[in-house]
Amino acid sequence: MLEASRDRLVGALRADLAAADYTVDAVRRLWGDEADAALLRADRVVARRALRTAPRSPLATLARAFLLADPVDSNALAEALPSLGLGGARELGIAGPHAEGAWRALLDLRPYSAIDATGAVSWWIVSDLGELATGGALDAGHVLGVGGASTTLSSLIPTSPGRRVLDLGTGCGIQSLHAFRHAGAIVATDISRRALELAALTLRLNGIPLGAEGVDLRLGDLFAPVAGERFDRIVSNPPFVITPRRAGVPLYEYRDGGRVGDGIVEEVVRGVVEHLEPGGTAHLLGNWEYRDAMGGDGLARVRRWVEEAGLDAWIIERERQSPAQYAETWIRDGGTRVGSPEFEALAEEWLADFEARGVTGVGFGYMVLRRPSDPAAPRLVRTERLLEELGSTPTGIGDHLMAGFAAHDAIARLDDVALAGLRLRVAPDITEERHQWPGADGPTVIRLRQGGGFARSIDADAALAGLVGASDGELSVAQLIGALAQLLEIDEAALADDLLPRVRELVLTGYLTLDV
Known part of the structure; x- marks a missing residue:
């Protein structure tokens, strides 16, 4: 009966949200792009x-109430939630009385x-309500909403069908x-x-059933709730933030996995192969x-974890921060203001921890790991630093990387x-740019740009640009190299030695596709 009652609420x-047109586009129209x-x-x-000059409306x-976290007139909220009512809002825990004639949000409820x-x-x-609403540091058990990391991870999920999927560390359920x-x-x-409770509300609100027919929510640390089970796909934004194990440093469940340094990322990488x-x-x-004497290059350390686990991998580093930058990022993320005594005390602890462990920097990025179907097949373990190319998270990178595995x-x-x-x-x-000095016989720079995927950009010489431009599925690579050798008056064997390794790379990264 209790479940049926909650489902009705x-x-x-x-x-009510649908009737109010409570959507991202409608809200943007309500107060404008600048807001x-x-x-x-x-x-x-x-x-x-x-909103002061906007007509009163449910939207x-x-x-x-839910985006600005301001108190609202109780009658106005009742009008905005006519089916749910104020009693239902209180029972669901999304809003409650604030002062005489006013109610305020108890949870962050936003369109996406x-x-x-x-x-x-x-x-x-x-x-949970963020620091904008609370006006101070977050609680240790705070359940995070949608942020940049969420949208990055969602873009990593491929659109090919998966029979069983594991969402490891679901948070709000996004x-x-x-x-x-x-x-x-x-x-x-x-x-x-609490995260599972809010995830259940998010899923139900969007019509996703719970249990075996939809999303099966389970409580536990990392892979413990799925011991002995295997999946076609695992998706995870683990609580990877490196937090000092020192007195007075708050530990947030949504971002701290209880391990030292980057230990939780290593544990997840090594653990996925069994699931x-x-x-x-x-x-x-x-x-x-990144560590000074003992650990060396950060990406090399990740590569070692992957190879020892027997996995294929494509790992992208999109950002790297110094210890001071990293500490500031995550202290601010917890709601502590830069320049405050609390901030300075926490920064001291963070930097002391990094110094004691020889950490000189921290890389951030994403990875796609694969358990090989054929252990004897050639392995793909690729690491890339794409710090400049990625101004923001590309869409569809999950499908792009899966295409890279298929090409390999x-x-x-x-x-x-x-x-x-x-x-x-x-x-x-793929598009091509050519730049040349006025009066020059030919271009000084030829650049091939990728519109999708990671929007890679590579400089090409005349031979490579000619091969790419002529690749229309009609002639083989060998025939194209032969024609280019004659055109450029270059030894054909030497040109093949130069171009074939680059052709492999262009197939792997999606510039060239197999004609099937």
């Missing part, structure tokens, strides 16, 4: 001013939209929503009971330490003769 809330941008900087002033009331290869989605996400679009069944775990079906993949965020599988066993026999096509998102 959630259904009433869903109906939307200001809120990303934790500035509510522009949005508040816009305006919901935005004021995204686009992937299968189309656009519009959902509502429930999480990744389960994304994964459910392409999965038959999902198991979502978290060490936080993946052959050919299954894991899509993860994480960070890794297709050509890894081919020697140069077999590779030269392939008929390749230039990918449709």
Whole structure:
């Protein structure tokens, strides 16, 4: 009876949010792009001013209550939630009385939209109130809403179907929503009971059933709730933030996994192999330490974890921070203001911990890991630093990286003769730029740009640009090299030795595709 009653309340809330058009686009139209941008900087002033002159409406009331975390007139909130009612809002725990005639939000309830290869989605996400609403440091058990890491991870999820998916450390449930679009069944775990409660509310609010027919929520640390089980796909934004194990340093459940340094990332990387079906993949965020004498390069350390676990991997480092930058980022993330005595005390502890352990920097990025279907097949363990190319998280990078694995599988066993026999096509998102000095006979710079994936950009010489431009599936690579050798008056064998390794790289990174 209690579950049925709660389902009725959630259904009433869903109906009210839909009737109010409580969506990302509608809210943006309500107060304008400038207010939307200001809120990303934790500035509510522009949005508040816009709402002063906006007509009273359910949308305006919901935005004021749940996005700005301001008290609202109780009658206005009742009008905005006619099916749920104030009593239902209190019973669900989303809002409660604040002062005479006023109510305020008890949870963060916001619209969310995204686009992937299968189309656009519009959902509502429930999480704990952030520091903008609380006005101070977060509680240790805080359940985080959607942020930059969430959107990055969601872009890593491929759109190919998955039979069983594991959402490891689900938090508010955002990744389960994304994964459910392409999965038959999902198991979502978290060490936080409160996180599972809010994830359940998020999922129900968006019409996703709980249990075996939808998302099976389980309590426990990392892989403990799924001991002995295997999945086609694992998705995780583990609590990887490196936190000093020192007195007075707060430990937040949503970001701290209870291990020293980057130990939790290593544990997840080494652990996924036991929970993946052959050919299954894991899509993860994480960070890794750079160490002075003992550990060396951060990406090399991750590579060692992967190779010792027997996995294929594609690992991207998109950012690197100094110890001071890293400490500031995460102290501020907890709601402590830069320059305050509390901030300075925490920064001292953070930097002392890094110094004691020889940490000189921290890399952040993402990885796709694969359990090989054939242990005897050639392995792919690739690490890349794409610090400059990525101004923001690209969309569809999960599908892009899976295409890279498929390309590797297709050509890894081919020697140069077999590779030269392939008929390749230039990918449709590739463009070419040419720059030359006025009066020069030819270009001084030829640049090939990728429109999708990681938007890579490579400099090419005339031979490589000619081969890519002529790759239309009609002639083999060997035939193209022969024609280019004659055109450029270059020894054909020497040109093949130069171009074939670069052709392998272009196939792997999606510039050239196999003609199938």
